[in-house]
Amino acid sequence: MFNRLREDIASIIERDPAARNAWEVLTCYPGLHAIVMHRWAHWCWMRGLKWAGRFISHLARGATGIEIHPGATVGRRVFIDHGFGVVIGETAEVGDDCTIYQGVTLGGTSLSKGAKRHPTLGRGAIIGAGAKVLGGFTVGEGAKVGSNAVVVREVPAGATAVGNPAHIVQKDAGRQREEATARVFSAYGITPGSGEDPLATALHRLIDHAALQERQILGLMAALQNAGVRCDTVPKTDGIDPEQLNKLVE
Template sequence: MFSRIQEDIANIIVRDPAARNKWEVITCYPGLHAIVMQRWAHWFWRNDLKWMGRFTSHIARWLTGIEIHPGAKIGRRVFIDHGFGVVIGETAEVGDDCTIYQGVTLGGTSLSKGTKRHPTLANGVIIGAGAQVLGAFTVGEGAKVGSNAVVVKEVPAGATAVGNPARIILKDNARDEAAARMFASYGVVPNGDDPLSKALHGLIDNAATQEHQIEKILASLKCAGIDCETLLTTEKFDQKEMNKLVE
């Protein structure tokens, strides 16, 4: 048990630049306290001491503001950063080296007892602050969930999920693959633009190009002596302003 705690402390010092020394981590990090107490609660749960497991979990919630059901399976070197408001359900599974920020819910959408209702996080997953991961599916290895995303379907390994409902950004080249292996605080990654935002920018740019081409065609026709019917005057399309609306 003590070797696991030492491993957790070393992991926190690596992941959090605000952690100055081991004593500060041991005494001042509720995420560490919640993980240690969850191990006790999980031991009670597996040994058919259900009430004791729930009570230990309840005390941990009262002390840390982090609620982890004693039935949840938590891997090694899991770091719950800040942690206040984190909720992890009964059938949730969290792999090794995962990072979970404050306000995260690993929740279930089914009322069927005895079934898998909560998500599984593979190794190295990062869940940003306020994200809600809801349902019995897997968030793949090395995947990232951006802050305040609402994820209700599987996330492939190495991908990033952003938005509500979450949309999936897949890595598409070697540079993105290298970036995916890097630690990203709060699930924020370089060039991690929302794909819907990218699509809207593309449509706006295309509309601006078409308007410019139409103006050139009308000017050429007028020079050739062909007078086109004048349409009602409309406000000129402002490409820059439209792009600002979807940034």
């Protein structure tokens, strides 16, 4: 137990620049307290002491503001940063080295008892503040979920998901698993280039493409007129203003 505790403290100091020393982490980090109390609750739950497990979980929620069902499986070196308002459901599985920020919900969408209702987080996954991951699917190894995203389907390993509903905006298939888990850390699930809304990016590209096509059509009509081909029957339009449309999309 003490080896696990030392391991947890060391991982928090490594990942949180605000952590100054082990004593501060041990005494002042509710995420660590919630994880330790969950281990007690889970131990009771797995041995048929259901009420005892739920009661310890209830005490942990009151003390830390973090609710982890005693039936949930939590791996090693999991860091719940700040943590207030985090909810982790009964059939959730949190892999080693995961990072979870405040306001995260790992929730279920099914009422079937005994079924896998809550998500599985692969090793090294990062779930940003306020994100909701809902359903019995997998968030892959090294994946990142941006703040306030609502994820209702699987996120591939190494990908980044943002938005409501969440969209995949980055996938680095060539990254080694060890780099994606133990070495890569992105605060709040943010990585360079992942802050853009994928739908807005697609609309910007469509607008630019439409403007380019309009210029090409005007050039073709001018060439036809220079060659003596009359284009009087072609209806005139006001054209599009790409700058104005791009501002509307922003």
